[in-house]
Amino acid sequence: MNMEEMQIRQKVLAEFGEFVLRSDSLDEVLHEGCRLVAEALGADLAKVLEVEEGGRSALVKAGVGWKPGIVGTQRLHFAERSSETYALERQEPVVSRNIRDENRFEFADFLIDHGVVSLVNVPIFLPGDKPYGLLQVDSRKLRKFGDRDIQFLRTYATVLGPVxxxxxxxxxxxxxxxTNERLMQELQHRVKNHISIVVGLVRARARQTGSDEARAELNTVAERIDTLRRVHEQLYRNGVPDQLPLRPFxxxxxxGLCHLHEHEGGRIALKFDIADVDIAADVAVPLGLIANEFVTNSLKYAFGDNGGTISVTVQATDDRLHLCLHDNGRGLHPAPHAARAGSGTGLKLIEGLAEQLGGQLAWPEPEAGTTLCLDLSRGEA
Incomplete structure (x- = not known):
């Protein structure tokens, strides 16, 4: 081997090492490995054979120079007199200088069909000496694979094993x-469907009750449960089990709440100024319930037949959210936490949820209507 050939082989090993660091695709790595080894040896054909389960055959996993339909499809059976079987059993390279005159081994028809004359088989072993398959270089011309060729291929195969x-x-x-992502999405989908069933049952019971007060309470409970459904719907749609985009949520x-209560008063205008951020799911649930309580209370009690406006504003920093909910309706009574008629439970729930989030809750006094502000952590989103 002259100096130029040695430099080519060193360059090939370096290029292959750089390539495997960039790729996580086994097919790409094996194909590039075949291309580079054929280039280094000036060979017509090269391939990697992968031993299949059971150990009785090998698949042409990758290769260069072969006709269509060989790589990824062609199988080679480990006959008793095959050079591949011999190489794996002996755990050493096997050279056949001329397969047409070779008396030791039998060769696959597709090798003969491709005009292969000379070939060399080099076993590839995974860590722990587990056989993976063979690196095979083939030539259509009579060729003597020398000791330096064999040592280069053994080095190459040694690199291939751990890769x-x-x-x-x-x-x-x-x-x-x-699989885990698919199972998680299926679980989220089922949870969402189950919550929808519960909401349907509660609303059906509300329609059946003869008490207006009980009907109102049951519908309120249904809306709170439905907020949970919306959280899971967003998680399912987003495909991420622990976070969801705040703005669409x-x-x-x-x-949805406005549509549900559209028969209860005048036209409601909505104004949104919500930061385009993701929040943790365990933050989204109580935050959604707080918004549900405020907006539902506004729709039921804040406006007359002339309607009004509900605003939702969320500002975000790296780790904090500042939520403001506002309606321009009748406003709360003068006492700090006195509620509009029927909303006492809702305001207590808002306070409890804010405390659960570790947030700072405030009720500023606007010129008209009611405002709720909440400063809280975004969570581990």
Missing amino acids: IDRLHKVQSLQRALS LSELVN
Whole structure:
């Protein structure tokens, strides 16, 4: 081997090392490995054979120079007199200088169909000496693979083993992650559906009761439960189990409440100025319930037939949220926490939820209507 050939092989090993650090695709790595090894040896054909389960055959997992339909499809059976079987059993390279005159081994038809004359098999082992398969270089011309060729290929195969092992583990982790995400989405979907069933049952009971007071209380409970459904719907839609986008969550929640109560008064205008941020799911639930209580109370008691305006504003910093809910209706009674008729339970619930969030709750006194402000942490979103 001259100096130029040695430099080419050193360059190939370096390029392959850099490539495997950039790629998490086993197919890409094996294909590039075949391309580079063929380039380094000036060979017509190269391939990687992957031993299949049971150990009786190998798949042409990757390769260069082969006709369509070979790579990823062609299988080679480990016959008793195959050079591949011999190489794996002996755990050493096997060279066949001329397969047409070779008396030791039998060769697969597709090798002969491709005009292969000379070939070398080098076993690939994963850590722990577990056989993965073979690196095979083929030539359409009579060729003597020398000791330096064999040592280069053994070095290459030694590098391939741990790389393949790492990528197998990456693929297993990706499959596990994909399965967990799918199961989580299915769970969220089922929870959302179950909550919808509960909401439907509560509302059905409300329609059946003869007491106006009981009917109002049951409908209020249904709306609170429905807020939980909306949280899970957003989580399911977002595909992330522990966080959701705040803007669509609050805006859809308030719009839904307005639609539900549209028969109770005049036209309601909505104003939204909500930061485009994600929040933790365990923050979204109590925050949604607070918005539900305020907006429901406003829709029921703040406005007459002329309607009014409800505003939702959320400002965000890196770790804090500042929520302001406002209506321009009748306003609260002078006492700090005295409620409009029928809203006492709702205001107590708001206070309890704010305390649960560790937030600072305030009721500023606007010129008209009612304002609720809450400063709180965004949570681990």
